[in-house]
Amino acid sequence: MTSEPLVAVRDVSKTYGHIRALRAANFTLRPGEVHALFGANGAGKSTLAGIISGQTARSGGALTINGHDIAPRFSPREAIAAGVGIVTQETSIADDLTIWENVVLPHYGLRGRMSRRDLRQQAARAIDKLGFADELPLDTHCADISAAHRQLVEIARIVALGSRVIILDEPTASLSPGETSRLFGAMDRLRREGQGLIFVSHRLEEIFAICDRITVLRDGETVAEGRAIDSLDQAGLIRLMVGREIESLTAHDIPECADRPVVLSLRGVGAARMVHDASLDLHEGEIVGLGGLIGSGRSELAEILVGLRPMTRGTISLLGAPYRPASSVEAMRRGIGYLPEDRWRQSIIPDFSVRENILLCHLGGLSGPALRYAGRAADIDRIADLIELPRDRLDERSMRNFSGGMQQKALLIRALLMEPRVLVLDEPTRGIDIGSRATIYRLLRQLAAQGLAILLISSDFEELLALSHRIVPISDGRTLGALHADGTDEEQLTLIAVPRASLKAQQAFLTDLARQLPGASAWFIPSGGRLFCLSRDDGGGDTLPAVGEILTVGDSATARAVAGGDGRWHALPQGSHAAGFIIENARGHSVGIVGLTCAQVPGTDHHAAVAQGLARLEDGRLRIRAATTAPERA
Amino acid sequence: MTTMTHLKRFITILELRMVLLVLLLALVLSVASPHFLTSSNLYNLLDQSVVLGIVAIGMTFVVLTGGIDLSVGSVAGMTGIVLGLLLREMPIVPAVGLTLLVGALTGAISGALITFFGLASFVVTLGMLAIGRSLAYVLSGQRSISDIPDALSQLVYTEIFGIPLNVVILLVLYAAAWAYLTHTKGGRTIYALGSNPRAARIAGLNTVFYSILPYAVSGMLAAVAVTLISAQILSIDPLAGNLLELDAIAAVVIGGASLMGGRGSVVGTLFGVFILVMVRNGMNLLGVSPFWQGTAIGVIIIAAVLVEKLLAGRTR
Numbered sequence: 001m002t003s004e005p006l007v008a009v010r011d012v013s014k015t016y017g018h019i020r021a022l023r024a025a026n027f028t029l030r031p032g033e034v035h036a037l038f039g040a041n042g043a044g045k046s047t048l049a050g051i052i053s054g055q056t057a058r059s060g061g062a063l064t065i066n067g068h069d070i071a072p073r074f075s076p077r078e079a080i081a082a083g084v085g086i087v088t089q090e091t092s093i094a095d096d097l098t099i100w101e102n103v104v105l106p107h108y109g110l111r112g113r114m115s116r117r118d119l120r121q122q123a124a125r126a127i128d129k130l131g132f133a134d135e136l137p138l139d140t141h142c143a144d145i146s147a148a149h150r151q152l153v154e155i156a157r158i159v160a161l162g163s164r165v166i167i168l169d170e171p172t173a174s175l176s177p178g179e180t181s182r183l184f185g186a187m188d189r190l191r192r193e194g195q196g197l198i199f200v201s202h203r204l205e206e207i208f209a210i211c212d213r214i215t216v217l218r219d220g221e222t223v224a225e226g227r228a229i230d231s232l233d234q235a236g237l238i239r240l241m242v243g244r245e246i247e248s249l250t251a252h253d254i255p256e257c258a259d260r261p262v263v264l265s266l267r268g269v270g271a272a273r274m275v276h277d278a279s280l281d282l283h284e285g286e287i288v289g290l291g292g293l294i295g296s297g298r299s300e301l302a303e304i305l306v307g308l309r310p311m312t313r314g315t316i317s318l319l320g321a322p323y324r325p326a327s328s329v330e331a332m333r334r335g336i337g338y339l340p341e342d343r344w345r346q347s348i349i350p351d352f353s354v355r356e357n358i359l360l361c362h363l364g365g366l367s368g369p370a371l372r373y374a375g376r377a378a379d380i381d382r383i384a385d386l387i388e389l390p391r392d393r394l395d396e397r398s399m400r401n402f403s404g405g406m407q408q409k410a411l412l413i414r415a416l417l418m419e420p421r422v423l424v425l426d427e428p429t430r431g432i433d434i435g436s437r438a439t440i441y442r443l444l445r446q447l448a449a450q451g452l453a454i455l456l457i458s459s460d461f462e463e464l465l466a467l468s469h470r471i472v473p474i475s476d477g478r479t480l481g482a483l484h485a486d487g488t489d490e491e492q493l494t495l496i497a498v499p500r501a502s503l504k505a506q507q508a509f510l511t512d513l514a515r516q517l518p519g520a521s522a523w524f525i526p527s528g529g530r531l532f533c534l535s536r537d538d539g540g541g542d543t544l545p546a547v548g549e550i551l552t553v554g555d556s557a558t559a560r561a562v563a564g565g566d567g568r569w570h571a572l573p574q575g576s577h578a579a580g581f582i583i584e585n586a587r588g589h590s591v592g593i594v595g596l597t598c599a600q601v602p603g604t605d606h607h608a609a610v611a612q613g614l615a616r617l618e619d620g621r622l623r624i625r626a627a628t629t630a631p632e633r634a
Numbered sequence: 635m636t637t638m639t640h641l642k643r644f645i646t647i648l649e650l651r652m653v654l655l656v657l658l659l660a661l662v663l664s665v666a667s668p669h670f671l672t673s674s675n676l677y678n679l680l681d682q683s684v685v686l687g688i689v690a691i692g693m694t695f696v697v698l699t700g701g702i703d704l705s706v707g708s709v710a711g712m713t714g715i716v717l718g719l720l721l722r723e724m725p726i727v728p729a730v731g732l733t734l735l736v737g738a739l740t741g742a743i744s745g746a747l748i749t750f751f752g753l754a755s756f757v758v759t760l761g762m763l764a765i766g767r768s769l770a771y772v773l774s775g776q777r778s779i780s781d782i783p784d785a786l787s788q789l790v791y792t793e794i795f796g797i798p799l800n801v802v803i804l805l806v807l808y809a810a811a812w813a814y815l816t817h818t819k820g821g822r823t824i825y826a827l828g829s830n831p832r833a834a835r836i837a838g839l840n841t842v843f844y845s846i847l848p849y850a851v852s853g854m855l856a857a858v859a860v861t862l863i864s865a866q867i868l869s870i871d872p873l874a875g876n877l878l879e880l881d882a883i884a885a886v887v888i889g890g891a892s893l894m895g896g897r898g899s900v901v902g903t904l905f906g907v908f909i910l911v912m913v914r915n916g917m918n919l920l921g922v923s924p925f926w927q928g929t930a931i932g933v934i935i936i937a938a939v940l941v942e943k944l945l946a947g948r949t950r
Contacts, residue, residue: 164807217805236822277802306836306901308836327838328835328836328837329840330837331838332838338836340836345830345832345833346833347833347836347837348830349825349826349827349829349830349833350829350830350896351825351829351833351896352825352826352829356822360826360833360834360837361837363819363822363823363826363833363837364837364838364839364840365838366819368819369819369820370817370818370819371817371818371819371822390758414837416702431870541865573648602700
């Protein structure tokens with residue numbers, strides 16, 4: 001690959017007053033590649049992206065785009081004309097316009113006459129090119145679409161402009177894993193058409209999944225330029241980013257908590273919308289992860305617990321007493337602490353000092369008019385020491401100069417000051433760089449070790465699995481049993497957390513199988529000596545568990561027969577028979593086990609029946625694992 | 635260098651900036667006119683600050699929550715007529731008490747509509763502006779009420795340590811408002827919900843009550859202001875307090891409050907009131923046509939907002 005670079009950045013610097021955001025940034029983008037721009041928060045990634053896209057004027061250095069030298073003062077409009085488009089975290093979607101109008105919005109700023117029909121077609125073409133025609137109906141108003149879809153509209157906008165250079169600044173921050181993989185599909189399509197994509201991110205897995213090359217920034221300087229992604233591993237990248245070794249995010253010992261007292265217990269909890277049937281137990285000192293995608297009802301369930309959303313169904317008991325919070329004060333007084341997902345919109349009072357921000361829950365919990373701030377100073381100092389927030393920073397006049405990690409620490413002090421027994425955390429590490437993440441992880445484990453029960457929500461399943469003792473999957477507002485975090489991996493969790501509607505085809509396949517045998521069939525996700533029932537036939541026979549139930553291989557002969565995955569019929573003590581097939585995807589990764597039971601060994605070829613059914617699922621990308629295909633009639 | 639940074643820090647503290655500005659204005663005016671720095675003129679300045687100053691406290695409360703109260707002038711007019719009518723039926727103390735209650739209730743109605751239905755404060759209080767003035771005319775029969783008992787004037791002319799009672803009331807109200815806003819749960823809640831209502835609610839603050847309260851305070855203080863006007867001139871006109879809301883908003887804005895809520899202080903507002911009153915007074919002393927006053931005040935308002943904007947941009 002020695003084609004003419006699309007973008008070349010040489011020794012670019014940027015100063016804001018006395019602050020140097022960039023010292024010497026170097027970067028080259030070639031056509032047909034996805035190039036990661038990686039670094040910790042404040043390393044200068046977004047500043048550099050802003051300079052390339054004309055949103056920020058550079059202070060020094062040279063920039064060429066498509067071989068043309070670009071003057072330091074360079075407007076976004078000139079950038080668009082030069083073929084550079086950027087999608088930022090904050091979407092600039094006009095809510096009252098339709099999807100297609102938003103896609104062609106920048107065209108309104110161009111000279112010349114425009115016909116609505118042409119523009120609409122142009123929008124349709126851009127959306128088609130991305131492969132999102134089904135998800136982005138042209139005439140839907142943008143007020144009615146999800147955050148993920150808004151992001152896609154922004155990307156379509158850039159495509160409609162015909163940009164050859166597409167900058168995606170942390171595009172996956174608000175996306176679920178499924179949405180992210182669809183976005184990656186679209187990025188791949190653009191790459192193959194010869195566009196150059198700059199992917200600004202600090203999520204390692206994503207960088208390894210989609211990028212060809214990587215440029216690493218540290219403290220405003222390029223420390224690695226245009227390295228091939230294959231030449232690096234995760235540990236090496238982290239070293240480049242922080243300039244030192246940091247402790248692993250995942251390795252840790254989890255003490256078992258199942259025998260400790262239950263602090264919070266939910267049974268059949270529901271609200272008017274989004275949450276339908278949630279049940280879970282949270283033990284003292286335990287971290288339970290809610291494994292769900294955006295829109296699964298996970299944040300809404302958190303809101304019920306903290307008194308922000310009325311509960312319409314079910315019961316909750318907290319420390320053994322019935323609990324039905326009517327307000328956030330009540331939740332706080334009963335011992336529930338809460339860190340909502342969006343720090344700036346839901347937590348921080350921008351006009352308050354750091355100290356008063358920390359005292360906000362204290363303020364809300366006061367019963368008399370007096371502030372009693374002074375009486376809390378010692379507690380604040382103690383907790384600040386515990387979570388390693390320097391005391392001198394407590395007296396800053398605003399949270400604006402705090403990094404994401406520091407903000408989150410301050411907000412943790414806010415919650416801990418109320419001495420909660422249960423902490424509900426919604427996306428506690430969103431927008432926080434890896435260095436600070438490690439500190440927050442250590443802190444949460446430490447708090448749990450001291451007996452605090454933590455309910456954790458995270459879109460980052462790797463994080464969820466690393467931190468939690470147990471995972472409670474949730475989808476479409478319903479919880480599905482509970483899994484032990486060790487022995488479960490991200491792919492399994494993603495499979496379990498998919499919206500139930502998307503399992504319709506799988507359920508039809510299982511029902512069909514059950515009729516052919518005749519018998520019962522179910523799809524299991526194996527997880528550390530247990531089988532999680534993901535879906536099953538609609539016959540409802542009791543020889544196989546219900547959806548969301550878990551079989552322990554050691555305890556159940558059925559589970560043993562199924563988990564073996566050898567495709568043969570095994571006689572069960574109760575006189576019936578069971579068989580299991582391990583199913584894998586095109587990459588050879590197991591996506592589950594199909595389990596079958598029947599009263600007598602049937603005459604039909606069950607192996608062929610499973611294979612034929614699979615061929616109709618997921619465009620035929622699934623197959624029976626070869627090692628287990630020993631079709632042998634018993 | 636260090637003196638520069640000290641000066642910078644000094645300038646970024648709102649109240650100190652306002653003191654500086656008032657002193658500077660006083661200096662200019664006392665040089666320009668020999669009549670400015672006389673005790674009778676200074677007394678005059680304070681006296682002229684009372685009505686606007688009291689209404690501006692309520693306006694500060696409302697603006698801190700991110701709202702605006704356009705109805706204060708006409709609520710003053712309406713409650714003034716209510717006071718006049720009540721004084722025909724009962725002694726001064728219960729009459730004034732009931733009048734203040736009517737003012738507070740009127741404000742509370744606006745506040746409740748804004749809070750419970752999520753209506754824009756601009757629109758609700760614009761409606762209340764029309765209703766208040768209309769009721770003032772209806773209740774008064776389009777005539778001034780001039781049979782006010784002379785005893786009411788004691789509210790203005792009684793002196794405490796040589797200071798007229800109305801000025802004492804003004805200063806006491808400011809001290810109370812300052813203490814409330816900076817040192818009580820309610821006050822801090824008002825700031826917090828003006829700055830980020832969602833965060834305030836999630837943190838357990840009583841955002842409903844404290845969103846309504848500022849409007850009730852504003853309505854009640856409009857009634858206090860009109861009571862003092864009546865006490866001074868022993869007559870009540872249904873047009874009393876006309877356009878008072880604009881002066882009050884001007885004082886709050888000049889005093890450094892952000893109309894987006896969350897930022898500002900009553901001390902700043904008090905100096906905003908002083909600046910408005912001094913500019914008017916100074917222009918009168920210098921014999922400038924009163925028609926120029928609007929231009930001068932307009933320029934000051936815009937300049938004040940501009941300075942705030944530039945300073946806010948720098949501290950970020």
